[in-house]
Amino acid sequence: MTSTQTQVTSVDADLSPLVAVVMGSDSDLQTLTPAIEVLEKFKVTFEVRVLSAHRTPLEMIQFAQEAESKNLKVIIAGAGGAAHLPGMIASLTTLPVIGVPVQSKALSGIDSMHSILQMPGGIPVATVAIGGGLNAGLLAAQILATSDSELRAQISHYRQKLRNQVIEKDHLLIKLGAKNYLRHIQKGGQS
Amino acid sequence: MTSTQTQVTSVDADLSPLVAVVMGSDSDLQTLTPAIEVLEKFKVTFEVRVLSAHRTPLEMIQFAQEAESKNLKVIIAGAGGAAHLPGMIASLTTLPVIGVPVQSKALSGIDSMHSILQMPGGIPVATVAIGGGLNAGLLAAQILATSDSELRAQISHYRQKLRNQVIEKDHLLIKLGAKNYLRHIQKGGQS
Amino acid sequence: MTSTQTQVTSVDADLSPLVAVVMGSDSDLQTLTPAIEVLEKFKVTFEVRVLSAHRTPLEMIQFAQEAESKNLKVIIAGAGGAAHLPGMIASLTTLPVIGVPVQSKALSGIDSMHSILQMPGGIPVATVAIGGGLNAGLLAAQILATSDSELRAQISHYRQKLRNQVIEKDHLLIKLGAKNYLRHIQKGGQS
Amino acid sequence: MTSTQTQVTSVDADLSPLVAVVMGSDSDLQTLTPAIEVLEKFKVTFEVRVLSAHRTPLEMIQFAQEAESKNLKVIIAGAGGAAHLPGMIASLTTLPVIGVPVQSKALSGIDSMHSILQMPGGIPVATVAIGGGLNAGLLAAQILATSDSELRAQISHYRQKLRNQVIEKDHLLIKLGAKNYLRHIQKGGQS
Amino acid sequence: MTSTQTQVTSVDADLSPLVAVVMGSDSDLQTLTPAIEVLEKFKVTFEVRVLSAHRTPLEMIQFAQEAESKNLKVIIAGAGGAAHLPGMIASLTTLPVIGVPVQSKALSGIDSMHSILQMPGGIPVATVAIGGGLNAGLLAAQILATSDSELRAQISHYRQKLRNQVIEKDHLLIKLGAKNYLRHIQKGGQS
Amino acid sequence: MTSTQTQVTSVDADLSPLVAVVMGSDSDLQTLTPAIEVLEKFKVTFEVRVLSAHRTPLEMIQFAQEAESKNLKVIIAGAGGAAHLPGMIASLTTLPVIGVPVQSKALSGIDSMHSILQMPGGIPVATVAIGGGLNAGLLAAQILATSDSELRAQISHYRQKLRNQVIEKDHLLIKLGAKNYLRHIQKGGQS
């Protein structure tokens, strides 16, 4: 089976996806790519969809209503501007929905942030930072890891690597001094 | 009696409603009451509904999908916070949808304004001011008046009355002088 | 040839315009071009004007006062910064006025949005998103369609095309996988 | 008695007004009262008007167009929300127009501030702080004082009094100590 | 009795807590009470703690580091102003952390929202609305329900009740009409 | 040659300057250049200074204190960021001070706008739009014109030219149609 087939939404794949990564427009894909990559790194199965709350509302509704029966466990939804996608999916499923405000043109994602975050009592959306695709993927993994100790170990390992990268930079900065280090990273070095 | 007839709240019940006034929560009713009152004043038939995009998404969807076939012409939708109701209804009908951002607790309606106004290309919502229930009702009437010259005359008459009220205040202010006028309106006078 | 005919920019010049697209400065034309194009697509007659609330107030006033008698049905007005044009036209006609906040230099259109949206009770402006020229055109068409079933059918058809475009992108994304799809759209593909 | 004389609210009625204090709604009068009081204190003649850019646009236009020929020298205009009054008057006269953003309900006057301040090149409005009625009156006086040395002397005297009030408070604070002074002003003392 | 048992506040004290509800100050307790109540309703075990990122940093660190080994599954953290608590706990555990921005005095929770939401890549916080204690509790339950079908059924039931409440209000509004309904809810009725 | 004469930058050097154009940093000069140009166009004498409220406070104080005795009539002061220059000069003179908020790097001039506009009661600054150098120059001229009918005639003439430019664009747009006009201005045409 090819990796492309793995990503297919099929109900019959022998590893059905645990996470769906959906976006309101394919222009949001770049923001969500780090979520996809971190799920791949953790070997968490996922599907990726373009579903517009406003242009394909019925497809979005069907997706959200079927999500649980397809054995999805977590949904990541990214959108910009009015950004209704995460909240509307959340209204149609009891799966945890992670919302990613996409940076918008005029308002830099403040509109997206408000639309995704300020959900009414009863229907939460787990919102991450504006443009926070990576953290959406990590949060999905952390949620799955509440019942998957192997995945938790992978996340701990990932954290350890983040930590080590900062420690290495700290050591290099001490070694080179600030001016040389600045030159180093401006040349495309280890930052 | 059919369910459609039940929903009619207009003063002239044998006509089906032309305008629907919907709100995400009954706590929004106070904001929308001026819309209802101005429609009554103009004898525009209407129905009033509580439909939550997040708590009753399926009812909202059904309402929006049936709106055109029920001969509704304009939909006024008020909501606060994430405020997805106006935009989601707009995504499910081609009727003009007027959105009223309801003043919210923490963000004073800035969140509602962003969620309602910043719709993506393809699906407009005609947004009025935060808390602008009256203007939503007037805008609905102005839209209907594009093909109803009698209604247009009523709106012109209404405008004339607004104008006269300001002119009367202006004359009274000139007559009393600023200090006396201020005392006059602070006692609950003609302001 | 009468001056009215001169102003007609529609593809079907023997009909007087139903929609006026006015702007405070010709630097707003790019923002309003999608409104013009969608009206053309729907064969809605229109005229296009540069009328500054601040530099040509008398011309603006004359335009607004004559709009109804010229058989205009809807006015689209775009402006940036203090952006008084939509509200001032609205104060001088009972036709529905659609306001388009143009993205401004220092404040990204937040100033335009406030000036256009926050109209006082009595004088509504149907505001669309910052930079929302396309939606202004669509909203004008939706308003006209409240009494024009053929136009409504065209709008439904347009919506269906929007929907199909998203569905095609969704299918292509499923087929190619996220990484290949991202490469595809970065090369200028079907996004 | 001519209508112009009727409008004169100044303490010295045989002089035509030099300053007009206009407001979009009589609910703005409280904000503008300090402007009126300071003009009275300086014996600057003035008139006070309610003129709504949106509800009485034609009256506003007439006022602005006649302002110069009536020998007005400065116009103070206060408005809230969309707050088009100062800018529209400015577009119709070359007299200096001082704009006072009135604190609005939902947006605390941020909308008023943007609408009044962010005027396009060519048509300035001299904007003062949100709710800054007193400063509008003082600025009008300072403008008139550019050609009236007696008025300038009055303004200098007023400034000196402001200065002395602060110096007295400073001395009292030093004398009483901070705790006693705080009790003093909380009892309605000299603050 | 061990200290862990002491901290258990759940209705079923022989089970160790699955959720911790922590707050930066006991003045945040009112905001978090709806989270506590909904966890009780779902019989999800929990503990409640006051842990200040700034006043008791070492206690906060110890709590976060021990959270996983104590078999906690989800942490809800509420804080206002600089609001570092959710993000700092998230940096010290791989458990999912839900952040609740508490409405602050000067900035209405915009500061809290920014501090909690805008986490750097690598360390997500699942942020809910300003003052969104209820949704924090529900989100915690939805996360636990990804591996607990009985809990998921309870959440579905809860959603159904929310839905029914709105439907009942909608029916009552249709029955009473808008004016009577408004009077009804203003008298403390079913809203 | 006296130092005062040295400072005169006007085209007519034997007249002492009526207007001072001061800025907190020479990086603000570009923003203030349109003010300078419009004063030159109107043959209003002026001087231009760099005076930093924070780096040269004593020079700024001396300038402000001597302004009146040097026969200056109006001061234009531009500054960015904390932008204390306009307000501090205003505190040290009774001449009208026009403040120009310069667009700042991080906050786009919102900080400058707040610092210049939000002056306390007693000390007004006549604030113009962010980056509004041109309007500062025009407002200075309008203030001087309150006692100079020839200058007022020039300003009226300037306004007429602005009006004619818009009218010409309007006519050209009608003649060319929107698409051709857009091409025309994108090629650097008459916009």
Add this chain to the structure above:
Amino acid sequence: MTSTQTQVTSVDADLSPLVAVVMGSDSDLQTLTPAIEVLEKFKVTFEVRVLSAHRTPLEMIQFAQEAESKNLKVIIAGAGGAAHLPGMIASLTTLPVIGVPVQSKALSGIDSMHSILQMPGGIPVATVAIGGGLNAGLLAAQILATSDSELRAQISHYRQKLRNQVIEKDHLLIKLGAKNYLRHIQKGGQS
């Protein structure tokens, strides 16, 4: 008695003040009282002054210029709105200046925060939170403690007390449970 002695408000009057607490208006005194109280608690000598950047600029300048020679070590300056006081004092002394943005009426202190914080390169103001009088006093003490180990010990002791208060609340919350604790603090208990 010299004027310097008069100004000393410290508990130990034979020492000259190390800290000055100045404010732009005596309405700011309530915000600064916690600074005064914490300096008293730490037996740091101080003086308290009302000095308005705009109403008493010359007094403010004199104060700032003499500060160093009077052996002041740190200046705390609180102001609201345009809030130029901290920055202007900072421009006239090399002593560290701590700025306290006072919550303003219309803009909640956002204007004060911008004016105090956004100082240009060369002239820092150490800004604390909006309304942060207590932290201004503590920061002054921490600065003095860089060369006063006894004062540092007092600050450490103060921190320890803050820590203990939170720990006691945490323990009481665990003991009482969340509901009882909430009742406890709502009755005016230990919060």
Add this chain to the structure above:
Amino acid sequence: MTSTQTQVTSVDADLSPLVAVVMGSDSDLQTLTPAIEVLEKFKVTFEVRVLSAHRTPLEMIQFAQEAESKNLKVIIAGAGGAAHLPGMIASLTTLPVIGVPVQSKALSGIDSMHSILQMPGGIPVATVAIGGGLNAGLLAAQILATSDSELRAQISHYRQKLRNQVIEKDHLLIKLGAKNYLRHIQKGGQS
């Protein structure tokens, strides 16, 4: 060689550092470089570290806890986004902590500013402008100068140089006139 010695970056390595310049990510180094350069200019010893509140929390904690015993006197901490670093260090030491909000991608540093500035009562952070690295360095020096008269003299000298630069620009502007000066600085001249 001990690790403490390794960390010393000062020009005079046999002295332990008085100031630490820490940053949450090496991408903040460019913002902090002016702080480093001004400390070097004043021959204040310092060390530079990369310490992430979120990626290396334990290293950050250790650093903050040891800071005082290592004889550090002042800590400069720069961070962007959620920007918890300055506040968390401040919670773990009684040394004065200077916070530098780094300009962030989506929110331009408004998020950083809120997170750093809005600290709760008890734990101050001396915040400087967004991107204000230079002022952080100067403020650190001013704090050290409260007990180091030689350093104070250097700071006074630095201020004098700033003043002279502005005075020279002012003189050159007077000499060249505004247009020539603008050309001069646009060619990379003395600005």
